[in-house]
Amino acid sequence: MGGVESRLQEVRQRIERAATRAGRDPESVEIMAVTKTLDESAVSEAVNAGIRLIGENRVQEAIAKFPEEERDYRLHLIGHLQRNKSKFVPGFFDCVESIDKKETALALERHCREKGKTIDILFEVNTSGEKSKHGFTSQDLLKEATDIVLETEFLHLNGLMTIAPFTDDTDRVRRSFARLRELFEELRGRADEHEFVTLSMGMSSDFEIAVEEGSNRIRVGTVLFGKRA
Numbered sequence: 360m361g362g363v364e365s366r367l368q369e370v371r372q373r374i375e376r377a378a379t380r381a382g383r384d385p386e387s388v389e390i391m392a393v394t395k396t397l398d399e400s401a402v403s404e405a406v407n408a409g410i411r412l413i414g415e416n417r418v419q420e421a422i423a424k425f426p427e428e429e430r431d432y433r434l435h436l437i438g439h440l441q442r443n444k445s446k447f448v449p450g451f452f453d454c455v456e457s458i459d460k461k462e463t464a465l466a467l468e469r470h471c472r473e474k475g476k477t478i479d480i481l482f483e484v485n486t487s488g489e490k491s492k493h494g495f496t497s498q499d500l501l502k503e504a505t506d507i508v509l510e511t512e513f514l515h516l517n518g519l520m521t522i523a524p525f526t527d528d529t530d531r532v533r534r535s536f537a538r539l540r541e542l543f544e545e546l547r548g549r550a551d552e553h554e555f556v557t558l559s560m561g562m563s564s565d566f567e568i569a570v571e572e573g574s575n576r577i578r579v580g581t582v583l584f585g586k587r588a
């Protein structure tokens with residue numbers, strides 16, 4: 360059994376235990392393999408092991424690495440999207456999980472319209488208060504952006520994403536995930552017809568806490584592929 364395959368099996372077991380502790384169905388948690396900085400062989404290893412969702416954080420790196428069509432997995436952008444890069448996104452990425460401003464959403468809507476392609480998006484929320492992180496910090500701006508995206512034709516708002524603080528303080532990590540869950544419940548009523556269903560939270564160091572707090576998509580790189588260079 361290959362390295363990624365056995366590591367994936369371990370991740371699944373850890374998800375299962377965390378889900379069981381929280382009284383959740385482990386099958387409800389999807390695993391994204393994050394392949395940033397790695398080459399195509401990491402992607403094929405993950406896909407051969409059964410992964411069907413790949414995450415990348417840079418537009419240019421992804422364009423160089425992935426074919427445009429005939430992929431047997433979904434490809435999500437999870438890093439900050441600069442407005443001048445948004446024209447490359449429609450038809451290439453299946454979802455952008457890191458929309459953190461209404462302006463970026465509207466730029467993406469324009470490029471989607473030009474290409475006649477729809478796209479899924481998540482709003483990234485800064486739940487840690489750390490200035491180094493992207494994401495909505497204001498609930499009012501998040502609600503405003505939600506209402507704006509609901510009026511667009513080509514963007515489908517699927518849910519929320521966050522990155523917890525990098526700290527050993529597990530209470531802070533847990534509060535960060537719990538906060539995203541709260542916002543998710545609040546916004547769900549508004550965004551209903553958009554299949555507002557995804558809570559993307561949890562990385563290699565904290566995915567079990569995320570699952571306990573309701574995550575249904577974890578994004579893991581290190582725990583599958585080893586430490587990045």
Ligand SMILES: *Cc1c(COP(=O)(O)O)cnc(C)c1O
Pocket residue numbers: 393395416437438522562563564578579580581582
């Ligand atoms: C790199 C990255 C991940 C995966 O990080 P690991 O710690 O390697 O699991 C998840 N989400 C985002 C947004 C990332 O940039």
